[in-house]
Amino acid sequence: MTSKRHIISILLQNEVGALTRVTSLFATRGYNIESLNVAPTDDPTVSRLTLVTSGSEAVVQQIVNQSLKLIDVVNVDDMTSDQHVERELLLIKLRVPPSLTVRLRESVTKANARVLSDEPESFTVELTDSESQINRFVAEVGSFGEVLEVVRSGALAILRGATTLRA
DSSP, X not given: OOOEEEEEEEEEEOOTTHHHHHHHHHHHTTOOOSEEEEEEOSSTTEEEEEEEEEEOHHHHHHHHHHHHTSTTEEEEEEGGGSOEEEEEEEEEEEEOOGGGHHHHHHHHHHTXXXXXXXXXXXXXXXXXXXXXXXXXXXXXXXXXXXXXXXXXXXXXXEESXXXXXXX
């Protein structure tokens, strides 16, 4: 069985301890969470948790089934099994010598990123894209100078078309 990357979306009641119960499910079964995002939905009583993990299809199906048994969980979907749109947010702070500033700006433009701050001692750049494009961008702009800090949101995903993950 091959292990592959999965994006799992979980709708859960916006209650104290709900997130802990979901993450404990993963920890007690030895599943690693590679990234995790939680925020309220358009319904303030329901939050959407998006996490990335790796495992075989059978392992991920077990995660989905076990998650559905948790009292706070409303719905669960392995987004990678359906057509979906995936994005991640990157904030990167760089120290770039003046001689490479033009090349940095060209890379930012080419990637459809934005310079948020271009102070003499550092550039802060924002990019929203797929995980692979963000990895490529970090490597590219990192070659222009010193990477001072990297902040990534982890994956967010939404199903394509009219299908939705609903409570």
